[in-house]
Amino acid sequence: MNEPLLSIRSLSKHFGGVAAVDGIDLDVPARETVAIIGPNGAGKTTFYNMVSGRMTPSAGQVLLNGRDITGQPPHRISRLGVSRSFQINNIFTEMTVRENVEVALAAFHHHSRRWFNLASRNRPIQEEAESLLERLSIGELSARRAGVISYGDKRLLEIAVVLATRPKLVLLDEPTAGMTPEETRRVTALVKSLADSGDYTFLITEHDMEVVFSLADRILVMHRGKALVAGTPEEVRRHPEVRKAYLGEDDDDQESLSQEAPQ
Template structure:
């Protein structure tokens, strides 16, 4: 028997004016199962994530997290419940070292707020915790680098460390490999795969590039013009002619 879903989304909708960016999507994410939402640019993936993370209010439908209805819950409450969404890279403090960025994230998790970061930087415990997290992610080599000097790919890895510092159960990653070189993409995919295997987080990511997720996700949902077009294992999705047509018919970057 399958365990109850971690995330259960039913008939979710979001209109912008008369345009339905998310048009009745029903899907669920099982605990411990890397899940991907793929679709061409403009399919509605980011809007869907904005609905789950509480940044946007749905026009209709409902969202259940661990059996609890969280539809319309504000973003900070959703974060506290254990759903983390990748921050934009602009939320990394460029002038701080990587390890200090992680320390700030740890402080925020403890509810002290960002203005305490100076004190945080001197806190030995936090320093140790941040060091351990970076080590777990294989990023110890970056710990002392100023975040502003990192490559785009390394910044995204640090972003992942910052997300994990909040100790989430469900991690939403919106196109985690966007703008990356093939090597950087490989590094991120590798890291997510390793983290997913060791737990305890469940990863739910979006991608416009199908190939990126096929080695990573166990379950794939395909979104097309606001609707779900298909769902299945990577093999099933790869073999699905409708999915192929949808992708060929759209501009894929």
């Protein structure tokens, strides 16, 4: 296993009497993809909110490259190389596809909004935007208004915007939610190629088990705020409690599950 880029130590978040996240430990090795799965309300988004600084933990620590970033504000955590996508599209629909990436790049390079009005004619920013769009296979949509492209392409644009901040750790919250099977395959393949490039470390939440098993090097299964099991996809797939509590499988279904999931 590579050195952990992100280390989570006994992380908890309480809302009144509810322990939304309850003593989670997790290492995310550099350049690997870790998936967090679990039923609705398991605490996945709350976990993300604490890693990205949107929520302050009730207890525990978040370490990035061994440095304690617990409770730091989102902009500082983002500067340190942690970037996230949201379940809902987060793009400017009136701008072109390329301008969406240019705005993110201009912000990353500390340019003011006023400067950005000129930046759309700035060659290095344009080229960087184009190259990111190419990498997400939506280069040909560069001049289209972002509001009119397909839902799957919007999610890819959103990932391009996330990558504009040159993150080391990318948090994806249900990257294939609401997609057609074809869009799901396309986005999964792209995330896989980004992961395989070795440029990024991914933490993903995802309800689609086929996506999880094809992307994840390691999986954490959460249930009611706690870690039910953590391990390789194979270990998780075999775990009896996971089958019962999360996958909703009976013992009789073991055969069909192992056939469905890619090896």
